Amino acid sequence: MASLTTARRIVVKIGSALLVDRATGRLRADWLATLAADVAWLKGQGMDVVLVSSGSIALGRGVLGLAQVDLPLEQSQAAAAVGQIRLARAYEEVLAPHQITTAQVLVTLEDSADRRRYLNSRATLEQLLSLGVVAIVNENDTIATDEIRFGDNDRLAAQIAVTVGADVLVLLSDVDGFYSANPAEDPAAKRYDVIEKITPEIEAMAGDAGSGLSKGGMKTKLMAAKTATAGGCAMVIAKGSVENPLRALEQDAPATWFTAGLDPHAARKRWIGGMKPRGAVQLDAGAVSALHNGNSLLPAGVKAVTGTFGRGDPIAIQDAAGHQIGLGLSRYTAEEAGAIKGHRSGDIEAILGYPGRAALIHRDDMAL
Incomplete structure (x- = not known):
């Protein structure tokens, strides 16, 4: 069974019902402080931590005095706008005493469906993590409509876990795991x-959402588990309402673990390797050698560019003889790649007229 303390990177999902008192609509500040202590504990052991947090609409509706019912879209968006600033401030205030810097990242479904936007959000999150920042991720409910939303933060958390290459995804829930039936209704549930x-x-055992504040139920948690484990990330459903819920989980509190067959790095490589290329880049011998040594592909090593592709599209990587040695996700369009091929990364801005990324294909976006 997986363990928090053996992970390199952890994503933790916190639901609205844990953060916001349903009766008062106010933040459960004391509980949040214990979660912050847990995050500091994990960070102190050298782990990267990302928090995927619901709560903006729940907080906003309390401030605006809106009823505890399903809100029309416009009211939900207004509540999210009011609540999100309070949610971000709350996380900043509880983590700052632990010398932890926080960042707010708001996303929509389009940010994962569109490959270019996916790569941009991935690069941003990776940079934040490299700087030791704890990112607080939430769906951008102020602009998301039914057509462009994840719909629940269980699925969003799984997507973020795969995006950042997490080893473990923790879904803090109002129940302590996955049961064969609803334990509140069936005493024999296992x-x-x-x-x-x-x-x-x-x-078939999964039920629907049971809380007026949260949208997710066990069905959405199973969907999240499928996404996470396919991406090489183990997932655990644990009771979140207790104090210090992450420490409790590490101390063998009841929970359900979903195992992953591959590690995140291998799963991502397999995903990229199965794509159909939309173009190709041909490399010199020095660049081929650099790739096999684990380096990213820089424009200087590219001899030729063929095909029509956009940023984020899969392209074939060829050696000097034209033999395909791998696949990668391009950080440039075909036109841009053709303009900068053979040039040093420091020359990119002068050639294109705007700043660009140093690598044409980053090593994490490449399968050899």
Whole structure:
């Protein structure tokens, strides 16, 4: 079974019902302070931590005095706008005493569906993590409509976990794991300690959302588990309402773990390797050698560019003889790549007229 303290990178999802008191609409500040202490504990052991947090609409509706019912879209967006600034401030205030810098990252479904935007958000999150920042990620409910939204933060958290290459995704829930039936209704319901494969029988056991504040239920958690584990990330459902919920999880609190067959790095490489290329770059011998030594592909090593492709599209990587040696996601369009091929990265801005990324294909976006 996986463990928090053996992970390199962890994503933690916090639901509205944990953050906001349903009766008063106010933030559960004391509980949040214990979560911040847990995050500091993990960071102190050298781990990267990303928090995917609901709560903006729940907080905003309390401030605006809106009823505890499903809100029309315009009211939801207004509540999110009011609540999001309070949510970000709350995280900043509880993590600052631990000398942890926070950042707010708001995303929509389009940011993962569009490859260019996906790569941009991935690069931003990776840079924040490299600087030791804890990113607070939420769906951008102020602009998201039904057509462009994840719909719940369980699925969003799984997508973020795959995006950043996390080892473990923690879904802090109002229940302590996945049960064969609703334990509130069936005393004989069995909790699973470990689920190695999500079978149709497991899916049939999942129920729907049970909280007026949260949108997710066990069905969405199973969807999240499928996404996370396919990306090489183990997932755990644990009870979040207790104080210091992450420490409690590490101390063998009841929970359900979903195992991953591959590590995140290998899973991502396999995903890229299965894509259909939309173009190709031909490299000199020095660049080929650099790639096999684990380096990114710089424009200086590119001899030729063929095909029509955009930023984020998969392209074939060829050696000097034209043999394909791998696939990668391009950080430039075909036209841009053709303009900068053979040039040093420091010359990119002068050639294109605007700043660009140093690598044409980053090593994390490449499968050899």
